[in-house]
Amino acid sequence: DQQVKQNSPSLSVQEGRISILNCDYTNSMFDYFLWYKKYPAEGPTFLISISSIKDKNEDGRFTVFLNKSAKHLSLHIVPSQPGDSAVYFCAARVTGTASKLTFGTGTRLQVTL
Amino acid sequence: NAGVMQNPRHLVRRRGQEARLRCSPMKGHSHVYWYRQLPEEGLKFMVYLQKENIIDESGMPKERFSAEFPKEGPSILRIQQVVRGDSAAYFCASSPPDGDWDTGELFFGEGSRLTVL
Numbered sequence: 001d002q003q004v005k006q007n008s009p010s011l012s013v014q015e016g017r018i019s020i021l022n023c024d025y026t027n028s029m030f031d032y033f034l035w036y037k038k039y040p041a042e043g044p045t046f047l048i049s050i051s052s053i054k055d056k057n058e059d060g061r062f063t064v065f066l067n068k069s070a071k072h073l074s075l076h077i078v079p080s081q082p083g084d085s086a087v088y089f090c091a092a093r094v095t096g097t098a099s100k101l102t103f104g105t106g107t108r109l110q111v112t113l
Numbered sequence: 114n115a116g117v118m119q120n121p122r123h124l125v126r127r128r129g130q131e132a133r134l135r136c137s138p139m140k141g142h143s144h145v146y147w148y149r150q151l152p153e154e155g156l157k158f159m160v161y162l163q164k165e166n167i168i169d170e171s172g173m174p175k176e177r178f179s180a181e182f183p184k185e186g187p188s189i190l191r192i193q194q195v196v197r198g199d200s201a202a203y204f205c206a207s208s209p210p211d212g213d214w215d216t217g218e219l220f221f222g223e224g225s226r227l228t229v230l
Contacts, residue, residue: 031217041223042223043223045221089155091156098161098208099161101219
């Protein structure tokens with residue numbers, strides 16, 4: 001049962017444009033949603049998170065939007081830079097489970113010149 | 114380096130051998146998590162430990178896999194009698210003690226890549 005889904009395995013965006021990565025979830029008990037970035041042969045690094053009581057969180061070029069009614073969140077990167085090329089994982093946590101995260105399968109972002 | 118340290122980075126084993134993967138959490142962190150990433154898949158939770166306690170092992174295969182986090186020393190993920198399907202990247206992550214952190218953020222190591230021949 002895939003509780004966190006990233007339906008786009010890959011995305012290609014031109015440098016300077018906006019990248020939008022999407023994530024859908026099924027478990028209503030998730031209280032925190034996180035985005036991680038992963039380069040090949042490295043561990044995931046935390047990017048940005050959002051509490052389920054909010055609908056938007058912004059940090060520099062990165063903004064996460066949460067639509068609870070649709071059980072959907074998205075990560076916006078603007079402007080996109082070549083160094084943003086990586087795999088992006090959406091993750092979610094159930095209330096009261098410390099940091100036991102459920103991950104999506106990832107979206108590979110390629111930012112082209 | 115104050116980050117999560119994992120070793121070995123790469124491990125090759127033949128079928129039937131044992132694999133031991135080690136993880137030292139970030140300084141000040143008392144919670145350790147192990148995740149596995151199979152090729153072309155996302156990270157799957159395996160086990161959550163605190164010092165000398167297994168808190169949640171709901172993601173661990175029932176046989177051949179075990180984990181510990183002793184009072185002294187690193188956390189160890191042990192896989193006995195490895196099979197080809199165990200080939201994967203195993204990531205360790207840590208988080209601060211309860212009450213210090215409530216966003217669910219985990220700090221990951223660089224992973225240990227196990228190849229079973």
